[in-house]
Amino acid sequence: MADIIIKNAYVLTMDPDAGDIKKGTVVIEDGKITEIGVKTKESADTVIDAKGSVVMPGLVNTHTHAAMTLFRGYADDLQLAEWLEKHIWPAEAQLTAEDVYRGSLLACLEMIRSGTTSFADMYFFMDETAKAVEASGLRASLSHGLIELWNEEKGENDLKEGKRFVRAWQGAAKGRIKTMYGPHAPNTCSDEFLAKVKEAARQDGAGLHIHVLETEAELLAMKERYGKCSVHMLDDIGFFGPDVLAAHCVWLSDGDIEVLREKGVNVSHNPISNMKLASGTAPVYKMLERGVNVSLGTDGCASNNNLDLFEEMKTAALLHKLSTCNPTALPARQVLQMATVNGAKALGTETGMLKTGMKADMIIVDMKKPHLTPCFDVPSHLVYSAGGSDVRTTIVDGKILMQDYRVMVLDEQKVIEEAQKAAEELVARVNS
Ligand SMILES: C[C@H]1O[C@@H](n2cnc3c(N)ncnc32)[C@H](O)[C@@H]1O
Numbered sequence: 001m002a003d004i005i006i007k008n009a010y011v012l013t014m015d016p017d018a019g020d021i022k023k024g025t026v027v028i029e030d031g032k033i034t035e036i037g038v039k040t041k042e043s044a045d046t047v048i049d050a051k052g053s054v055v056m057p058g059l060v061n062t063h064t065h066a067a068m069t070l071f072r073g074y075a076d077d078l079q080l081a082e083w084l085e086k087h088i089w090p091a092e093a094q095l096t097a098e099d100v101y102r103g104s105l106l107a108c109l110e111m112i113r114s115g116t117t118s119f120a121d122m123y124f125f126m127d128e129t130a131k132a133v134e135a136s137g138l139r140a141s142l143s144h145g146l147i148e149l150w151n152e153e154k155g156e157n158d159l160k161e162g163k164r165f166v167r168a169w170q171g172a173a174k175g176r177i178k179t180m181y182g183p184h185a186p187n188t189c190s191d192e193f194l195a196k197v198k199e200a201a202r203q204d205g206a207g208l209h210i211h212v213l214e215t216e217a218e219l220l221a222m223k224e225r226y227g228k229c230s231v232h233m234l235d236d237i238g239f240f241g242p243d244v245l246a247a248h249c250v251w252l253s254d255g256d257i258e259v260l261r262e263k264g265v266n267v268s269h270n271p272i273s274n275m276k277l278a279s280g281t282a283p284v285y286k287m288l289e290r291g292v293n294v295s296l297g298t299d300g301c302a303s304n305n306n307l308d309l310f311e312e313m314k315t316a317a318l319l320h321k322l323s324t325c326n327p328t329a330l331p332a333r334q335v336l337q338m339a340t341v342n343g344a345k346a347l348g349t350e351t352g353m354l355k356t357g358m359k360a361d362m363i364i365v366d367m368k369k370p371h372l373t374p375c376f377d378v379p380s381h382l383v384y385s386a387g388g389s390d391v392r393t394t395i396v397d398g399k400i401l402m403q404d405y406r407v408m409v410l411d412e413q414k415v416i417e418e419a420q421k422a423a424e425e426l427v428a429r430v431n432s
């Protein structure tokens, strides 16, 4: 007998070798998808009748700082440098491990509710984020943020902690947790330090998660310091490869795009954060055209200000139509692919598609809503009309985390109250 059968659903497989199934069934056993089709096994421990709904791969958020939910709406309408240096970093200096646990748990709850089944995170007190991932049932690629700032001692301490974290949690939560090295950015870490981090990642077989060319200020600072941009500096120290996840990648030249493509670097595009901090418009249309693996991320809740990847999909589609003056740029299906297939590829998770043998990470989206009626084209609705709050059921690794809008794995009220309290006390400490 199967564990879960989802029947009568519109199955959006995202599998390039298979089409969608208008009224199909998905069978889950031992955390994997064992059958998809019209005629399948009939009995299971849990049978979900998904009539009027879409079942699709869970969304993948490839760049966030989960615990920053505590800073949601804390410092808005500022430039990145001022925002980070004058507001966020001083506030982060007051963070405790407990705060990071509360903030991360709130983020996990928000992601479960809005259809995100895995995410990549870079932050501090990462044991706490890992514990929140373990408790919530989500899948994640986690890294301790390394901010050397040309201070050798700080660099060494950060790298030591990063290494401890990578080794302590690799493969934890029944394989749902992967760990990465997280050097913050080329303008906050020296080339020598970045080379050291790369070597550590190579030794541990871990990936690397880094912010790259988010702002013009970074580009100018790099030219001044090295006589070349971040992408070329990173390339020259041998940093790049398919194990690298580069967030933002806004200020790229055509030559930079070629380097990213050639080295198989995975890009996380964060359109809402880039728009809110007015960092610029990433050349996403060009990157996709040239075959760079571009995925989607929300960035942290201090620059978004939520973790809803449905909003991110719509924003990405609209932004690149506008920026290229081309309404055919980033059509709905391609944007869905960024949020599922490309994200899963970036994190190396064997998810992102509904296909036999893949891990069972999927969501059921309720289409019986006023704003989703009528429905001529499912991908169009998912990108242009739906929101995270239309997700009714979330499944990760074959386990139901939310069923019919009820979160099964966390005490929702308690998570909200404790995060609220942690945020208030944190801000009080910052202001005292
Ligand atoms: C891991 C570190 O990254 C910082 N951080 C959060 N958002 C951004 C961003 N858009 N660009 C650069 N750094 C950021 C966090 O505030 C933390 O200090």
Ligand SMILES: [Zn+2]
Pocket (backbone or CB within 6 Å): 063, 064, 065, 211, 247, 299, 300
């Ligand atoms: Zn970030």
